[in-house]
Amino acid sequence: MINLKTWGRALHQMPRLSPDEWRCLDPVAKWLIACRASVLFMTFTASALGGLLAWRAGTFDWRLWLATVVGLMFAHATNNLLNDYTDSRRGIDGDNYYRNQYGVHVLEDGLMSERQFWRYLGFTASVALLLGGWLIAQRSGLTLNLMLIGAFFVLFYTWPLKYYGLGEPAVLLVWGPLMVGGTYYILSGTWSGPVTLISLVFALGPATVLFGKHTDKLDADKEKAVRTLPVLLGEARARHWILAMVGLQYALGITLIALGQFGLSLLLILLNAPRLPVLWRVLRQPKPASPPQDYPGDVWPLWFAAFMFDHTRRFTLLFLLALALDTLAFQGT
Numbered sequence: 001m002i003n004l005k006t007w008g009r010a011l012h013q014m015p016r017l018s019p020d021e022w023r024c025l026d027p028v029a030k031w032l033i034a035c036r037a038s039v040l041f042m043t044f045t046a047s048a049l050g051g052l053l054a055w056r057a058g059t060f061d062w063r064l065w066l067a068t069v070v071g072l073m074f075a076h077a078t079n080n081l082l083n084d085y086t087d088s089r090r091g092i093d094g095d096n097y098y099r100n101q102y103g104v105h106v107l108e109d110g111l112m113s114e115r116q117f118w119r120y121l122g123f124t125a126s127v128a129l130l131l132g133g134w135l136i137a138q139r140s141g142l143t144l145n146l147m148l149i150g151a152f153f154v155l156f157y158t159w160p161l162k163y164y165g166l167g168e169p170a171v172l173l174v175w176g177p178l179m180v181g182g183t184y185y186i187l188s189g190t191w192s193g194p195v196t197l198i199s200l201v202f203a204l205g206p207a208t209v210l211f212g213k214h215t216d217k218l219d220a221d222k223e224k225a226v227r228t229l230p231v232l233l234g235e236a237r238a239r240h241w242i243l244a245m246v247g248l249q250y251a252l253g254i255t256l257i258a259l260g261q262f263g264l265s266l267l268l269i270l271l272n273a274p275r276l277p278v279l280w281r282v283l284r285q286p287k288p289a290s291p292p293q294d295y296p297g298d299v300w301p302l303w304f305a306a307f308m309f310d311h312t313r314r315f316t317l318l319f320l321l322a323l324a325l326d327t328l329a330f331q332g333t
Contacts, residue, residue: 050183071131176203
């Protein structure tokens with residue numbers, strides 16, 4: 001039976017479910033949970049940002065944008081599924097590994113057979129490929145190159161990139177120039193340097209979330225010989241890098257105003273500033289051995305990632321709202 005409440009829950013967080021609860025879910029809910037749909041908002045936002053900038057430039061096309069945003073979200077979902085499959089088959093996700101502790105892992109938890117999993121993966125990848133092929137036929141130019149670069153990251157992010165400290169830089173590139181700049185290119189037919197700069201303000205958000213997650217599970221990754229960037233840096237330096245990236249987000253936003261790219265409406269991002277002292281306190285200290293008394297039990301053992309996810313969600317919404325207001329003012333002049 002379709003349960004929209006479960007869909008909403010899956011889009012908001014990575015729920016933990018018993019086998020009996022899983023069996024009662026409809027196929028859409030199972031897909032949303034299996035592909036970790038709660039993080040797909042970052043991909044939607046990247047496409048929305050690229051579309052907003054194209055609208056500002058007077059080159060927006062609804063058909064191209066819808067195909068792009070859906071294609072990118074299904075590509076992201078494909079990557080998440082491949083991530084779980086690769087790590088599971090390489091033995092990384094076994095023995096109650098970190099990934100299994102903060103959400104459902106359909107393979108490790110025995111909720112799906114490998115055959116069922118490949119059906120979900122095949123459907124998800126097929127949607128992304130079909131929409132990508134249609135966009136190539138519609139736009140040509142650099143579109144094929146962008147799709148091939150995206151396919152590379154979908155296939156090889158988990159291994160070898162993540163295993164050798166290249167996963168975090170890959171996220172900055174993918175959620176910035178590739179997704180935002182790529183969406184803008186498909187809609188406008190041109191590559192834009194200013195759009196690339198703007199994309200980095202947004203992309204630093206997903207990068208901090210990933211950095212936070214990899215810092216949370218640094219010890220577990222080190223034991224499994226998964227050399228993420230936080231593993232290579234050490235926990236203290238990794239926490240300082242996250243703080244630096246957060247500061248860079250705000251600094252780049254102010255720089256866009258100083259360069260005349262946007263008006264003072266972009267200062268809306270500063271409405272998120274009251275939360276910065278909390279981030280400062282959290283990131284200046286090692287992760288606690290156990291969750292504080294008032295900490296949500298369904299979030300632990302995520303710690304840095306949870307704080308960065310909350311900051312990124314709020315920053316992103318304010319950033320998009322500010323750009324939309326500035327664009328409306330720009331269109332009215």
